[in-house]
Amino acid sequence: xxxxxxxxxxxxxxIRSIQTALQVSQNNVxxxxxxxxxxxxxxxxxxxxxxxxxxxxxxxxxxxxSTQDEYVNQAVRSQLEMQGxxxxxxxxxxxxxxxxxxxxxxxxxGALNNLFQSFSAWSTTPGTAASQQDVLTKAQALxxxxxxxxxxxTQTTHALNQKISSTxxxxxxxxxxxxxxxxxIQQSSSPDAGLDAQLHSSLESLSQLANVSVSxxxxxxxxxxxxxxxPLVMGAQQYQIQASFTDPTPGPNANAVNDAHxxxxxxxxxxxxVTEGSLGGFLTVRNSVLPSLQGNGQQQGALNVLAQHxxxxxxxxxxxxxxxxxxxxxPLFAYSASSPTAIAETLALxxxxxxxxxAPANGSSGNGAAMALANLGISTAAADQINGQTILxxxxxxxxxxxxxxxxxxxxxxxxxxxxxxxxxxQTQISGVSLDAEAVQVxxxxxxxEAAGKTVSIINSLTESLMNMVx
Numbered sequence: 001x002x003x004x005x006x007x008x009x010x011x012x013x014x015i016r017s018i019q020t021a022l023q024v025s026q027n028n029v030x031x032x033x034x035x036x037x038x039x040x041x042x043x044x045x046x047x048x049x050x051x052x053x054x055x056x057x058x059x060x061x062x063x064x065x066s067t068q069d070e071y072v073n074q075a076v077r078s079q080l081e082m083q084g085x086x087x088x089x090x091x092x093x094x095x096x097x098x099x100x101x102x103x104x105x106x107x108x109x110g111a112l113n114n115l116f117q118s119f120s121a122w123s124t125t126p127g128t129a130a131s132q133q134d135v136l137t138k139a140q141a142l143x144x145x146x147x148x149x150x151x152x153x154t155q156t157t158h159a160l161n162q163k164i165s166s167t168x169x170x171x172x173x174x175x176x177x178x179x180x181x182x183x184x185i186q187q188s189s190s191p192d193a194g195l196d197a198q199l200h201s202s203l204e205s206l207s208q209l210a211n212v213s214v215s216x217x218x219x220x221x222x223x224x225x226x227x228x229x230x231p232l233v234m235g236a237q238q239y240q241i242q243a244s245f246t247d248p249t250p251g252p253n254a255n256a257v258n259d260a261h262x263x264x265x266x267x268x269x270x271x272x273x274v275t276e277g278s279l280g281g282f283l284t285v286r287n288s289v290l291p292s293l294q295g296n297g298q299q300q301g302a303l304n305v306l307a308q309h310x311x312x313x314x315x316x317x318x319x320x321x322x323x324x325x326x327x328x329x330x331p332l333f334a335y336s337a338s339s340p341t342a343i344a345e346t347l348a349l350x351x352x353x354x355x356x357x358x359a360p361a362n363g364s365s366g367n368g369a370a371m372a373l374a375n376l377g378i379s380t381a382a383a384d385q386i387n388g389q390t391i392l393x394x395x396x397x398x399x400x401x402x403x404x405x406x407x408x409x410x411x412x413x414x415x416x417x418x419x420x421x422x423x424x425x426x427q428t429q430i431s432g433v434s435l436d437a438e439a440v441q442v443x444x445x446x447x448x449x450e451a452a453g454k455t456v457s458i459i460n461s462l463t464e465s466l467m468n469m470v471x
Contacts, residue, residue: 027193032432034197034201035197035200035201035204036196036197036198036199036200036201036202036203036204037193037194037196037197038066038067038068038193038196038197038200038431038432039066039067039431039432041065041066041067066191066193066196067430067431068196068200068431069427069430069431070216072423072426072427072430072431073200073203073427073431074214075423075426075427076204076207076420076423076424076427077203077204077207077212077214078207078423079416079419079420079423080204080207080208080277080420081207081208081210081211081212081276081277081280082276082412082416082419083208083413083416083417083420084207084208084209084276084277084278084280084281085275085276085277085278085280085281085284085412086281086409086410086412086413086415086416087278087281087413088163088277088278088279088280088281088282088285089281089282089284089285089405089409089412090406090409090410090412090413092156092160092163092281092282092285092286092289093285093289093402093405093406093409094406095152095156095159096152096153096156096285096289096290096293096402096406097402097403097406099149099152099153099402100395100398100399100402100403101399102396102399102400102403107145107149108142108145108146108149108303108306108395109395109396109398109399110145111138111141111142111144111145111146112142112145112310112377112391112392112395113377113392114138114141114142115135115138115139115141115142116373116374116376116377117138118131118134118135118137118138118139119135119370119373119374119376120374121134122134122135122358122360122370122373122374123360123367123370123371123373123374124367126324126360126361126366126367126370127324127360129355132355132356132358133355135332135355135358136332136349136353136355136358139314139332139333139349140349142310142347143333143347143348143349146303146307146344146345146347147344147345147346147347147348149303149344150294150303150304150344150345151345153290153293153294153303154294154345156290157286157290157294160260160282160285160286160290161243161245161260161286163278163282164243164260164279164282164283164286165243167209167210167278167279167282168241168242168243168262168279170209171206171209171210171226171232171241171279172238172240172241174202174205174206174209175206175224175232175233175238175239175240176238177198177202178199178202178203178206178222178224178232178233178238179233179236179237179238181195181198181199181202181222182199182221182222182233182235182236183236185199185219185220185221186219186221186235186236191220195220196220199220199222203222203224206224206232207277208277208278209277209278209279210226210227210274210276210277210278210279210280211226211227211228211274211275211276211277211280212224212225212226212227212228212232213225213227213228217235221235223235226241226264226270226273226274227270227272227273227274227275228273229270229273230264230270230273231264231265239264239265240265241262241263241264241265241270242262242263243260243261243262243263244260244261244262244263245258245259245260245261246258246261258296258297259271259286259287259291259296259297260282260283260286260287262274262279262283271283271287281409289402289405293398293402294341294344295340295341296341300340300341300343301341301344302394302398303344303398304340304341304342304343304344305386306344306386306391306394306395306398307335307343307344307347308335308340308343309386309391310333310376310391311332311333311334311335311343311347313376313383313384314331314332314333314373314376315331315332315333315350317369317372317373317376318330318331318332318358318359318369318373319331319359320359320362320369321359321360321361321362321368321369321370322359322361322362323356323357323358323359323360323361324360324361325356327357327359328359329357329358329359329369330350330352330353330354330357330358330359331350331353332349332350332353332358333347333348333349333350334347334348334349334350334351335347335348376391377390377391377392378390378391378392379391
């Protein structure tokens with residue numbers, strides 16, 4: 001009888017183990033599409049069988065195991081960081097590229113080409129009212145084009161400021177979620193696959209926004225550092241970051257637009273630590289690309305350099321010339337000189353200029369000044385060049401640079417989208433739930449359950465038969 005009761009207990013233990021395994025499989029199936037969820041595995045272990053020693057064998061379960069692979073998870077987070085960076089840059093640069101049309105038909109470059117063409121036509125008929133008026137019309141269009149480009153860059157700056165602030169708010173919000181998940185994990189008496197899934201989902205969401213390093217405590221809580229240095233979450237403690245657009249070390253340009261800065265919870269500038277994610281991409285365009293065009297406290301900006309150089313050289317050539325009536329020439333352009341970074345946005349026709357005040361002649365020719373203006377865009381004279389380039393070479397370089405930056409960002413986005421898909425495929429292969437595999441597992445467990453149930457039934461019948469044999 002003792003052997004039968006031992007076998008019965010072993011069968012009942014097997015049934016309980018199989019029931020637990022079925023619950024694990026059902027939980028896997030139910031969470032197959034849950035972000036961050038990793039397939040749970042319940043090891044089934046055979047018990048020792050030695051009837052003489054009182055060991056009746058059977059099946060028991062080991063500790064529940066998660067298939068989370070932090071090496072693969074980190075690979076996914078890294079690709080999310082880089083994809084977020086390139087995607088943010090691509091979207092921000094797409095608003096800038098049209099301002100510098102590489103074809104030379106639109107924008108500042110198109111307006112500049114039109115002005116030089118009007119100078120050329122004026123040089124052939126310097127005394128006609130039509131050619132004089134065309135010069136004024138094209139000059140007005142160029143000034144408006146510079147103003148429009150400057151306004152667009154300013155609007156892009158404000159839009160990026162909002163995106164940077166919004167992204168910082170999202171980072172803080174996700175950090176709060178991670179803090180709560182850490183606390184829940186600490187308070188849990190046993191590993192919780194649901195909490196683990198929420199934590200890993202939050203970490204992936206955070207990685208899209210900024211580059212972070214993640215480490216895990218033995219209990220499963222996460223420590224998250226921005227840029228590998230600045231704490232965002234440490235156990236049950238969260239640290240807020242903030243965006244600032246006040247330059248702590250202003251340069252000589254009092255009216256310049258300040259760079260964007262990221263400050264830690266102590267107010268320290270940690271901008272340099274943010275290199276990836278959406279925040280890193282927005283900061284790159286905001287603090288590097290835009291200042292190179294519109295200027296900041298440390299530089300005048302290429303758009304202002306171009307506007308000032310064109311206005312100054314045109315004015316110098318005209319004021320050195322004479323009108324058909326013999327009067328001294330007048331300047332064509334005017335701008336506010338109070339700030340080097342405000343040249344483009346304030347460029348306009350000189351309020352005193354008239355068509356008859358245009359001076360086509362110089363000391364050697366009746367149209368010498370007009371000819372000099374017609375050739376100004378391609379002139380290699382030192383006074384006409386900008387940083388060793390002709391005016392048209394300089395403007396073409398601006399168009400090429402912004403176009404290349406946009407193309408590079410888009411190519412990088414496409415590349416990291418592909419690499420992310422590969423990393424996710426590996427993550428799914430290792431940690432994902434296969435419905436087919438779980439279905440096979442459930443079928444096997446059901447068969448085992450039926451077998452164990454039959455064993456219990458047989459033992460029950462044998463026990464009854466033995467008891468009936470007792471007088």
